[in-house]
Amino acid sequence: MRLGQNFLADPNLLEAIVADAALEPDDVVLEVGGGEGVLTERLAERVARVHVVEIDERLSEPLGRVADASGGVVELVFGDAMRIDLGALDPAPTAMVANLPYSVATPLLIRTIAELPSIGRWTVMVQREIAERLRARPGSRTYGGPSVLVQLCCDVRMLRAVDPAVFKPRPRVDSAVLALRRRRNAPDERIRNLIRDSFAHRRKALPRSLELAAKRREAEAEQAGEPAPRPRSGELRHRCREALTSLGLPVDARAEMLTPAHHLALAEALAREPG
Numbered sequence: 001m002r003l004g005q006n007f008l009a010d011p012n013l014l015e016a017i018v019a020d021a022a023l024e025p026d027d028v029v030l031e032v033g034g035g036e037g038v039l040t041e042r043l044a045e046r047v048a049r050v051h052v053v054e055i056d057e058r059l060s061e062p063l064g065r066v067a068d069a070s071g072g073v074v075e076l077v078f079g080d081a082m083r084i085d086l087g088a089l090d091p092a093p094t095a096m097v098a099n100l101p102y103s104v105a106t107p108l109l110i111r112t113i114a115e116l117p118s119i120g121r122w123t124v125m126v127q128r129e130i131a132e133r134l135r136a137r138p139g140s141r142t143y144g145g146p147s148v149l150v151q152l153c154c155d156v157r158m159l160r161a162v163d164p165a166v167f168k169p170r171p172r173v174d175s176a177v178l179a180l181r182r183r184r185n186a187p188d189e190r191i192r193n194l195i196r197d198s199f200a201h202r203r204k205a206l207p208r209s210l211e212l213a214a215k216r217r218e219a220e221a222e223q224a225g226e227p228a229p230r231p232r233s234g235e236l237r238h239r240c241r242e243a244l245t246s247l248g249l250p251v252d253a254r255a256e257m258l259t260p261a262h263h264l265a266l267a268e269a270l271a272r273e274p275g
Helices: 011-021 038-044 057-069 102-115 128-134 145-153 189-198 206-224 233-246 260-271
Strands: 028-032 049-054 074-078 095-099 121-127 154-162 175-182
Touching (some): 011 038, 011 121, 028 038, 038 057, 049 057, 102 121, 102 145, 121 154, 128 154, 189 206, 206 233
Parallel strands (some): 095 121
């Protein structure tokens, strides 16, 4: 295993993933974690362009062979998918199909939803636990900030569970193929941060969780010599209680009890300047 990545070794599953993606000839695919190129070469046969982002440059030889054989369809980008400028990919991706490195699957999916509005659908292999978390419902123990951020923008379905035996080396966790279909673009970063902060102290009532998270952000800003983020922690708890009441929700509600739509409405209310 290189850099925490497990490579698919089952051709039937590879074909099934490509079929699940329902790609069109004019699609532009983003694949993160190209590995040895076994999925890449199948994608290249069906679409106009495949952007392959791979962090491990030791895989340049097998991926290079796939790119050369594709006749210009495959474009290789070696780097960290969490750091490279995804907006610079040209042409812009319309779909993401990948066996994602499990260590970055959740933040990477959230990043592509927010930063690549051109992507309308995702067909990705992830850890089974991640698949369950991203499609979790309010009130469940796995429901959290990532669940809300993904479900606000996408319909989420788990297509199939995957046996560890289809990978080399064999992972110690179960996997699943997850499908996301976009319904709307992501809210701005300020809204996304408020939603994340709602779950920062999930055992506490939501107003207190937001207040504590805001205090942490203020301390970080002061240490960096930057202006304190708004709204300030001193007013946030009061405004959160007012907003919950206006939404018909208990003022002592915890974040895990709110639907994604409620979280969005609450964050939008808190992001507005009082007046």
